[in-house]
Amino acid sequence: xxxxxxxxxxxxxxxxxxxxxxxxxxxxxxxxxxxxxxxxxxxxxxxxxxxxxxxxxxxxxxxxxxxxxxxxxxxxxxxxxxxxxxxxxxxxxxxxxxxxxxxxxxxxxxxxxxxxxxxxxxxxxxxxxxxxxxxxxxxxxxxxxxxxxxxxxxxxxxxxxxxxxxxxxxxxxxxxxxxxxxxxxxxxxxxxxxxxxxxxxxxxxxxxxxxxx
Amino acid sequence: xxxxxxxxxxxxxxxxxxxxxxxxxxxxxxxxxxxxxxxxxxxxxxxxxxxxxxxxxxxxxxxxxxxxxxxxxxxxxxxxxxxxxxxxxxxxxxxxxxxxxxxxxxxxxxxxxxxxxxxxxxxxxxxxxxxxxxxxxxxxxxxxxxxxxxxxxxxxxxxxxxxxxxxxxxxxxxxxxxxxx
Numbered sequence: 500x501x502x503x504x505x506x507x508x509x510x511x512x513x514x515x516x517x518x519x520x521x522x523x524x525x526x527x528x529x530x531x532x533x534x535x536x537x538x539x540x541x542x543x544x545x546x547x548x549x550x551x552x553x554x555x556x557x558x559x560x561x562x563x564x565x566x567x568x569x570x571x572x573x574x575x576x577x578x579x580x581x582x583x584x585x586x587x588x589x590x591x592x593x594x595x596x597x598x599x600x601x602x603x604x605x606x607x608x609x610x611x612x613x614x615x616x617x618x619x620x621x622x623x624x625x626x627x628x629x630x631x632x633x634x635x636x637x638x639x640x641x642x643x644x645x646x647x648x649x650x651x652x653x654x655x656x657x658x659x660x661x662x663x664x665x666x667x668x669x670x671x672x673x674x675x676x677x678x679x680x681x682x683x684x685x686x687x688x689x690x691x692x693x694x695x696x697x698x699x700x701x702x703x704x705x706x707x708x709x710x711x712x
Numbered sequence: 713x714x715x716x717x718x719x720x721x722x723x724x725x726x727x728x729x730x731x732x733x734x735x736x737x738x739x740x741x742x743x744x745x746x747x748x749x750x751x752x753x754x755x756x757x758x759x760x761x762x763x764x765x766x767x768x769x770x771x772x773x774x775x776x777x778x779x780x781x782x783x784x785x786x787x788x789x790x791x792x793x794x795x796x797x798x799x800x801x802x803x804x805x806x807x808x809x810x811x812x813x814x815x816x817x818x819x820x821x822x823x824x825x826x827x828x829x830x831x832x833x834x835x836x837x838x839x840x841x842x843x844x845x846x847x848x849x850x851x852x853x854x855x856x857x858x859x860x861x862x863x864x865x866x867x868x869x870x871x872x873x874x875x876x877x878x879x880x881x882x883x884x885x886x887x888x889x890x891x892x893x
Binding site: 504505506507508509510512533536537540541543544545547548549550551552553555556557559560561563564567569570571682 | 724725726727728730731734738739740741742743746747752756759760763764767768823824827828842846847849867870871872874875877878879881882
């Protein structure tokens with residue numbers, strides 16, 4: 500018995516068989532198996548996944564785009580500097596809220612949001628905004644650390660307040676990341692806030708002798 | 713940020729936006745080009761070329777089609793018309809049949825590896841037609857258009873390519889052939 504050629508079977512993957520071919524397939528298990536294997540092969544090819552490109556493509560591409568003048572040189576504090584500034588201010592203010600809520604009033608160690616707001620109004624350019632951003636960021640984290648020292652030993656109620664405030668900060672940073680998903684500064688803030696919230700939640704979870712509610 | 717916003721920022725030359733678009737679409741672009749090229753080093757060159765062409769052409773992107781579809785066309789054209797400046801790696805490699813584990817084709821990862829390696833070993837025109845039709849879902853009319861051939865030629869090349877793939881895969885799964893016994 501003469502079998503169907505592989506090319507003929509390959510055609511039958513997506514085209515109807517002629518009468519003679521159909522008659523042969525009726526009686527030939529070998530050709531039916533080959534046709535089935537070809538169908539599987541075609542289906543497997545259609546489902547091949549995407550491939551992660553080698554990591555060295557992007558640096559080479561970025562360099563070439565710069566050479567050809569297709570990208571602007573990144574500037575320090577440029578581009579999304581105002582977004583970063585907004586995120587930093589939001590973090591700072593939320594940090595102030597944490598201190599105020601827990602201690603009853605802003606502490607001496609907590610920077611005054613009002614003075615920062617006044618400073619913002621005098622900012623004239625992106626470079627200056629970037630500088631203020633960095634100062635604000637440092638002040639925020641210093642205040643948060645100082646808060647943590649002052650709040651020891653801290654009760655479950657205080658921890659809940661802190662967790663809620665950190666959640667509020669995360670809402671802000673998430674909103675900022677929606678606008679600037681690649682911004683390294685906002686990503687840094689978000690991750691820091693996330694880590695602090697997780698740490699706070701762990702303290703709540705492992706506080707012995709206290710009910711979870 | 714929406715894709716339209718990223719595209720707009722990329723048009724203005726913002727590197728972070730271009731990088732975000734690259735991260736989002738590079739795996740799809742690279743997979744298409746890698747399979748058409750049949751070679752890693754060529755694929756790297758052509759992928760870079762495709763992205764440069766796309767960024768250059770961004771001002772002409774009107775949003776009539778999806779950005780991914782537009783970009784994919786550029787990738788295919790870059791791969792089909794890229795210069796083969798480097799020696800193809802597959803010409804220096806050992807045959808497919810001795811590089812693959814025996815009886816391991818049921819594993820999805822190994823199956824994919826096997827398919828990718830078999831694609832590399834097809835003659836160039838057969839590989840192009842097979843990738844465009846069976847992997848990328850092009851019609852024979854579309855293949856005829858991008859390759860400059862008539863649809864009948866595309867069909868004929870496809871059936872030859874499928875048959876050759878089948879032979880390669882069958883040989884790879886037969887221990888006696890693999891070990892040269």
